[in-house]
Amino acid sequence: MRVKLKGLNKVRKKLASGETVEYFYAWKGGPRLPGKRGDPEFMAAYYAAISKKVAPKAGTLQTVINGFQDSSDWDRLAPRTRSDYVRLIKIIEQKFGTFPISALSDRRSRALFMAWRDERAKASRRQADYGWQVLARILSWAHGRGLVPANPCEKGGRLYRGSRAEFIWTEADEQAFLAKAPAHLHLPLILALWTGQRQGDLLALTWPQYDGKTIRLRQSKTGTRVVIPVGAPLRAALEPHRQKVGHVLLNSEGQPWTADGFRSSWRKACGKAGIIGVTFNDLRGTAVTRLALVECTEPEIVTISGHSLRQVRSILDSHYLKRDQKLAESAIRKLERGTEIPNRTSN
Structure with missing residues (x-):
């Protein structure tokens, strides 16, 4: 009998040889689990990862981020998009995971998020915009469901203005x-x-x-x-x-x-x-x-x-x-x- 492991994330990947393999992660964006599903090594790694995962404090942005990743909106994203989002969500969690949801209605919160984007833009304007886009989408999803009082990242514009306008193959x-x-x-x-x-x-x-x-x-x-x-x-x-x-x-x-x-x-x-x-x-x-x-x-x-x-x-x-x-x-x-x-x- 297979034990149902809550939050377990399965990812299929096609190797260069054409073979399709399956990888398992403790949760979306969580650590990869060794061995085959059900093996003692696999189960031990799963429970060890879950035990270290601290439940987010109620009323923080982390609860909203988790909710978005469990939603049908997340499931509708293309696999490549979900992969890109996971990488950026980890960055957002580190910076704003404990941010109070109630503070989103404060007009000063927009300046705080913009300052974060500006800091990231020093390394890459495109990645700064992408991070802002992901955060704005999460907040838009939550605002539409009444989970947050406001979306301070709405209509934030872009910092990166590059284009491939003149680059076509002759x-x-x-x-x-x-x-x-x-x-x-x-x-x-x-x-x-x-x-x-x-x-x-x-x-x-x-x-x-x-x-x-x-x-x-x-x-x-x-x-x-x-x-x-x-x-x-x-x-x-x-x-x-x-x-x-x-x-x-x-x-x-x-x-x-x-x-x-x-x-x-x-x-x-x-x-x-x-x-x-x-x-x-x-x-x-x-x-x-x-x-x-x-x-x-x-x-x-x-x-x-x-x-x-x-x-x-x-x-x-x-x-x-x-x-x-x-x-x-x-x-x-x-x-x-x-x-x-x-x-x-x-x-």
């Missing part, structure tokens, strides 16, 4: 990469350009998700399901490698990529090809831009990339299209075709 970049990069990295490039999907989702893509005409996947970050028609160039790249099982993208040893391994190999290949200033992640925005350049509508782009209409509109309006010379040239050609040129020949 056709010259694409050709240089295909000419210089190892052959096993060609397919990731073509897949990204013809699907507009994120690196993680493409590395996880398996052959059963491709039926010869479409690629079907569920985006890990948002849970959005997309069905992408496969264009002729992408089909030509896929078919020679097509199998019934296994991952589509493999490293030089024929094994599924790890995220770190792929990033390292991609960076080296870009250096060898003389490609500077653009990353694999920029291929997603490049795909959106190229679809727009051939006059795809925003709803058409959304069905392929999985963005929301608002996100696509933001990309096209603020990030890429205003800087693309081809769009300007296309606009002038259309204007020329639609404008009657008067005959200035004198009699």
Whole structure:
């Protein structure tokens, strides 16, 4: 008979070999437990961890943080997002775990939280914003349920203003990469350009998700399901490698990529090809831009990339299209075709 262990957190992870393994933690964000579930070593470690876990004092922010991690809102987060949140929640707990809930209604509490963000910004503005975002989300969840009197982190703005606005892959970049990069990295490039999907989702893509005409996947970050028609160039790249099982993208040893391994190999290949200033992640925005350049509508782009209409509109309006010379040239050609040129020949 299996004993029910309260709070036990199970995490599945796919190894580079393709094997899926299970890891257990005493609770979400807690210590990892050794051995197999039910083994004496496992049980001893579990009870030792639980005994050291001090129950949060009533009326403190820690109770709210714990409640959020036990909520359906937490369960709906993508696995990668939960992992990122756990890391930041640990930082928030150390700083504000004992913060009184009653003090959240004091106007001075906002200044206190902002000072914490400003201090973290000295090391990284982006991480400072992310920490603020997580804290604001937890407080928003709690405020909506009447668990806290106010959310002092609401509408805090951002400190980090960086963007990939001008960083898109040109056709010259694409050709240089295909000419210089190892052959096993060609397919990731073509897949990204013809699907507009994120690196993680493409590395996880398996052959059963491709039926010869479409690629079907569920985006890990948002849970959005997309069905992408496969264009002729992408089909030509896929078919020679097509199998019934296994991952589509493999490293030089024929094994599924790890995220770190792929990033390292991609960076080296870009250096060898003389490609500077653009990353694999920029291929997603490049795909959106190229679809727009051939006059795809925003709803058409959304069905392929999985963005929301608002996100696509933001990309096209603020990030890429205003800087693309081809769009300007296309606009002038259309204007020329639609404008009657008067005959200035004198009699």
